[in-house]
Amino acid sequence: MxxxxxxxxxxxxxxxxxxxxxxxxxxxxxxxxxxxxxxxxxxxxxxxxxxxxxxxxxxxxxxxxxxxxxxxxxxxxxxxxxxxxxxxxxxxxxxxxxxxxxxDRAPQPDADEILARSRVVAVLEGVGDHENIGALFRNAAALGVDGVLLGAGCADPLYRRSVRVSMGNVLRVPFAALTPWPSGLERVRAAGFRVAALTPRADARTLREVAADGGRTALLLGSEGPGLTAEALDSADVAVRIPMSEGVDSLNVATAAAVAFYELAAAVN
Missing domain, CATH: 3.30.1330.30 (Ribosomal protein L30/S12)
Incomplete structure (x- = not known):
């Protein structure tokens, strides 16, 4: 004791x-x-x-x-x-x-290990705010996301503020770096995932439509403000959007992720 x-x-x-x-x-x-x-x-x-x-x-x-x-x-x-x-x-x-x-830190699985045992994963690019990282992990744990892959420019999930905001869920949800970026997304696709990039673009398919297609999905999320880079968007299989009321074109990245996590995880359960 x-x-x-x-x-x-x-x-x-x-x-x-x-x-x-x-x-x-x-x-x-x-x-x-x-x-x-x-x-x-x-x-x-x-x-x-x-x-x-x-x-x-x-x-x-x-x-x-x-x-x-x-x-x-x-x-x-x-x-x-x-x-x-x-x-x-x-x-x-x-x-x-x-x-x-x-x-002390614990050994982390690599990206391929996470993909092998997952149905829904989050893939992050440029999410450098520790509070957003923490909130994303809390949402992932609550809403059935199996793991998180970190692309370029992401904050450390084990930084004190991230751990606090996640309510400790960064210690429960497996995560790994996905390199190189963005060509590492080919590893995700090769593991049987459809890469769905969340974007406010008007020509993107709606989240509910993409969720209804079923299958293993990797949700690609970008930084607060600029969102995903053009290179990351071009590397995705499908662009997906959350329909919103007129005059509102975006949500905080952690909030948008929660909406998408709920829809995608529900579709595979």
Missing amino acids: AQIVRTEDEGDPRLDDFRDLSTADRRPDRPGGRGLVIAEGTVVVRRLLASAYPPRALLGVERRIDELAPDLADVPVPAYVTSAEVMAEVVGFHLNRGVLAVA
Whole structure:
């Protein structure tokens, strides 16, 4: 079980995994950094503890650590208990959720492994906003998407903000890089998927029409604002749109993805 360790020393070196999370060049989850995964709040920490990501330690106020006691029964890591004030000094900001956990990264499947066991996948291009990435993963987990493939220009799904916004679902939905880009889409097609590019173009087929065709589908989604590049659109098998009311031509990428995930997953279930 977890070892409960009480400390009121903000300089305690055992807390270094949690230190200065608001300082960009020192963050342990930043690209090129130590590669740690950080979970915030009891719900997300529980999902991390139940995932394949090996936990290293927890840090929290006593009430939150007590709430997690059943989840920590078989987890042999230190759980550091301190005050909210000391925790804020260590982390660099006041954490309303009252508990953090850090873990090492787990081995990820490659794109071909994900495709082999999937019916609906999301393929992202240029989705560089961590909150959008997190929301996409949360929607994917909720609406029956089997995996996510990351093309060029995508943010790291395991960045702290992405993990938080996803409510820990980036730890449950398998993902992999799809390279090279966009010619890697040929791997998706060779695995038996139809590549459907989501776009507001008026000449695109409607989402419901494409979903009704059935079959394995890879939904291609572009960045907020510019959307998919011309090269990615040209590499798709079909352009698909969500019909909208007059005067509205687009949705936030995570919202649009949720609508499309629902329609596509329902068609194969």
